[in-house]
Structures are given as structure tokens and as C-alpha cells.
Amino acid sequence: MNKELIYLDNNATTQIDQRVLDAMLPYLTTNFANANSTHQFGVGAYNAVKEARKQVAEIIGAETNEIVFTSGATEAINLAIKGVAESYSDKGKHIITVETEHSAVLDTCKFLETKGFEVTYLPVQKNGLIDLDLFKSQLREDTILVSVMMVNNETGVIQPIKELAELTHGVEAIFMTDATQAVGKLELNVDELGIDLLCFSGHKIYAPKGVGALYVRQRANRIKIPALLHGGGHERGLRSGTLNVPGIVALGKACELAQKELEENLKQIKELRDYLEIQLLTIENSFVNGDTKNRLYNVTNICFVGADSEAVIMGLSNPENNLPLIAVSNGSACTSTSIDPSHVLIAMGLDENHAFNSIRFSLGKYNTKEELNIVINQVKTVVAGLRAMIF
Ligand SMILES: Cc1ncc(COP(=O)(O)O)c(C=O)c1O
Incomplete structure (x- = not known):
């Protein structure tokens, strides 16, 4: 690559x-x-x-x-x-x-x-x-x-x-x-x-x-x-x-x-995750899935209402633009004939649309703030673009 x-x-x-x-x-x-x-x-x-x-x-x-x-x-x-x-x-x-x-x-x-x-x-x-x-x-x-x-x-x-x-x-x-x-x-x-x-x-x-x-x-x-x-x-x-x-x-x-290195990783990753989450939640009509108190420090799962998560994933890893590839995921399960929404989000009472609009960002010890700034900008652009196509 x-x-x-x-x-x-x-x-x-x-x-x-x-x-x-x-x-x-x-x-x-x-x-x-x-x-x-x-x-x-x-x-x-x-x-x-x-x-x-x-x-x-x-x-x-x-x-x-x-x-x-x-x-x-x-x-x-x-x-x-x-x-x-x-x-x-x-x-x-x-x-x-x-x-x-x-x-x-x-x-x-x-x-x-x-x-x-x-x-x-x-x-x-x-x-x-x-x-x-x-x-x-x-x-x-x-x-x-x-x-x-x-x-x-x-x-x-x-x-x-x-x-x-x-x-x-x-x-x-x-x-x-x-x-x-x-x-x-x-x-x-x-x-x-x-x-x-x-x-x-x-x-x-x-x-x-x-x-x-x-x-x-x-x-x-x-x-x-x-x-x-x-x-x-x-x-x-x-x-x-x-x-x-x-x-x-x-x-x-x-x-x-x-x-x-647990303490050091925890501190560094939590700080980055919190920064990413705060910035992404400035996108209107977005919310975090799952309890934010009893939660591991490296993940944020965010629903961007109206933006299909498969389209967001593809938009963030588009080989045709000059931007870095951004790898994120959703919990959808693909079979040969259909895509099912995340069973986890459905079990938490999300409706299908919101489950299909949710993205998991899971951070690790090699991530940096510079990377996250690129991600934040890109997510904003991709989500706005998808919403403009729908509304
Ligand atoms: C919570 C959980 N359990 C089990 C597994 C399966 O792990 P493995 O890939 O080692 O079989 C995974 C991996 O995706 C996981 O996240």
C-alpha cells in the first residue's frame, strides 16, 4: 500500500x-x-x-x-x-x-x-x-x-x-x-x-x-x-x-x-479518544452509542444521523483522492445477499437507520493528534457530502 x-x-x-x-x-x-x-x-x-x-x-x-x-x-x-x-x-x-x-x-x-x-x-x-x-x-x-x-x-x-x-x-x-x-x-x-x-x-x-x-x-x-x-x-x-x-x-x-506500559498507553490513548470524540460531536445530529462512564478509553462509536456508515467508510478510504486512507469500521455483518445492521446496536435499542449510520473509531498506541486532525476534517467533509445527497 x-x-x-x-x-x-x-x-x-x-x-x-x-x-x-x-x-x-x-x-x-x-x-x-x-x-x-x-x-x-x-x-x-x-x-x-x-x-x-x-x-x-x-x-x-x-x-x-x-x-x-x-x-x-x-x-x-x-x-x-x-x-x-x-x-x-x-x-x-x-x-x-x-x-x-x-x-x-x-x-x-x-x-x-x-x-x-x-x-x-x-x-x-x-x-x-x-x-x-x-x-x-x-x-x-x-x-x-x-x-x-x-x-x-x-x-x-x-x-x-x-x-x-x-x-x-x-x-x-x-x-x-x-x-x-x-x-x-x-x-x-x-x-x-x-x-x-x-x-x-x-x-x-x-x-x-x-x-x-x-x-x-x-x-x-x-x-x-x-x-x-x-x-x-x-x-x-x-x-x-x-x-x-x-x-x-x-x-x-x-x-x-x-x-x-498500560498506564502510559491509557493516558495517551484516552486523551486522543476524548479529543476525537469532542470534535466529531460538533457535527450536528451526531451522538455516542453506549455508556460513556463505563467504557474503555480507546473507542468511540458515533452515529452521524443520515450518513450511511458503509458510504462513510468508503469515503474515508477513497483511493482516488490525495488524502491518506482512513480505516474505521461499523458492526454491520455482510452476507452474500444482504447487509445486516450491528446486532450490538440493535440490542441497545437503536433503530435500523441509526445503526446503519454508526461508525466505530478504535484507537491504539500508534495514533497521533496530527492524524486525528486529518480524520476530523475528513469525517466532516464526507458526512456533509452524504447528507447533502439525501436532504
Ligand atoms: C470481543 C471479541 N471476542 C472474540 C473475538 C475473536 O477473536 P479471534 O480473532 O482471536 O478469534 C474478537 C475479535 O474480533 C473480539 O473482538
Whole structure:
């Protein structure tokens, strides 16, 4: 790509950090050994995985034997939810999740419905938050699992995880959280929050795609789940397959950096996000989707009434003008025959038109104020142009 790129789609994926790349590269080239080989060459790879497991465990306050490396959050979510369904069905067949979850959770739950499980999809309030009284009323004796994401990928809304976990344990069910948008961006500790299962992914925190992790509580109230993939018995039998040593090393390094630099990143990104949001809200007929208090600092999801988000996305990345390409997104889901509005915004009570007019700006540690000034001008121009075509 020759054109300059202004990347504001960091919730979709992030640019790999050079230090992460430097850490993983030797395991693709000179140190390419299999971490399970018993010769000295293999021991080097084994030790690198061991170190990465420590770094990953540390960022969420877990023990190293509670971490299972996977190919990403989707696999971790499947392993966790299907695993609980299989292991705990003697207690019951009821699962609770939320309408605004990522499709990795929703579709896994839908699959389980075809296997005789009953799933409650909790609605959310207009601000995207769960109503705790409503949640309490849905818990049952036969509830085996509650799965609630920590931070929403489209709006940044943060759910009250500690309270939800406590209530879940009140009926002796398991509490799982998809923390893909939270790990590395928020301080979090699985023990303090009462989390039994937690999933996340490397490519949201400046590591490459294709690596992630599942935390499975092994201390008090040990969680027992079976494997999805069978084979060589890797990852304590939970995830067979030759370990992705370079990916795992990268994930470890990304966690180490994220933990060390969390405060600094938070301050810098929040300041930029707030600046962007204030400036964009000067566009008339625009508003923020989602609670602005309980929200992660790197996202703003804004509805520009009357401006189709697909057209805005295309207008901001028009290869024919001399401006930088600006990468933003919406939560629409494209199928071969239609485009559906974001299920998250619809669950929050937005009508279809407003959902189709909403854009997610997700910032990362490489963004600058100069970039945002270009974005602000461009969004104003594109939105005004689209509105002029309609009105
Ligand atoms: C909240 C959330 N959960 C799960 C996923 C899936 O992650 P992965 O791409 O690692 O499978 C994503 C990525 O888009 C996400 O944002």
C-alpha cells in the first residue's frame, strides 16, 4: 500500500509491535525447534514457551498451569463453552449469555441449542449495560454457565464483571468472560473478579494473528473441561497440536509490554479518544452509542444521523483522492445477499437507520493528534457530502 494510512480500527486488529516481532523472529528462523523435542534444541523452544506462559499468566493474575494456548479467542471460547456444556450437563443444561456478545460466543451457544441446551440471551439497557436485577432473575438451579464479555468490541462498554461473577457463583454456576478487548488495556485479576474461564487473543494487543489463550481456573473450585482437539496431549491434554512457538513467544512479549506500559498507553490513548470524540460531536445530529462512564478509553462509536456508515467508510478510504486512507469500521455483518445492521446496536435499542449510520473509531498506541486532525476534517467533509445527497 503506497498511500499513507491512518488506522483507527484497532479493535479489529493491531499492528504488530516491532519489539514483539523481534522477540518472535528467532523462533521462525534459527530457533525453529519443536517445543516437545527432548534434544537441547527443543529445550530452547520449551523454555521460551515456559517464559511466555509466565508473562501471559501474570497479566491476568493467573498461575502458569491455568493457561492453555490456542489459535485465538474464537478457539478459546469454543473450548470453554463447549467444554463446560459437556462436563457439567449433569447439573443442568441452562446457559446465560448476552445479546451484545461477539459472534464467537453467540454462535457457539446457538450450536449448543441444537444439542439440547437452553440458552438465555440477556437483553441490555440502552447504554449497553446489563441490568443486574434482570440478570439475577434469570439465574436458575440448572444454570451451568454464564458468559459475559468484559469489554464490548463495538462500543467499549464495560460490564460489571465482579458483581456478575458473584451472582453466578450464588447458583454454583461457572463464570466465563470473553476478555479479548480488555486484556492488556485494563488492569484485571481473575481472582479479584471471581472469573473461572477467560479468553483472549494476541492480535488485539500488537501480537500477530493466530495465537490466543484460555485461562481455566485450577485453584479453589477447579474447572474441568474436556479437549476439543485430540492428539499428542499438548497443553495438559486440553489442546493437542504442535505448539505455535513463535506465536506464543509473541503473545508473551505483547503481554509483558502491555502490562508495563498500560498506564502510559491509557493516558495517551484516552486523551486522543476524548479529543476525537469532542470534535466529531460538533457535527450536528451526531451522538455516542453506549455508556460513556463505563467504557474503555480507546473507542468511540458515533452515529452521524443520515450518513450511511458503509458510504462513510468508503469515503474515508477513497483511493482516488490525495488524502491518506482512513480505516474505521461499523458492526454491520455482510452476507452474500444482504447487509445486516450491528446486532450490538440493535440490542441497545437503536433503530435500523441509526445503526446503519454508526461508525466505530478504535484507537491504539500508534495514533497521533496530527492524524486525528486529518480524520476530523475528513469525517466532516464526507458526512456533509452524504447528507447533502439525501436532504
Ligand atoms: C470481543 C471479541 N471476542 C472474540 C473475538 C475473536 O477473536 P479471534 O480473532 O482471536 O478469534 C474478537 C475479535 O474480533 C473480539 O473482538
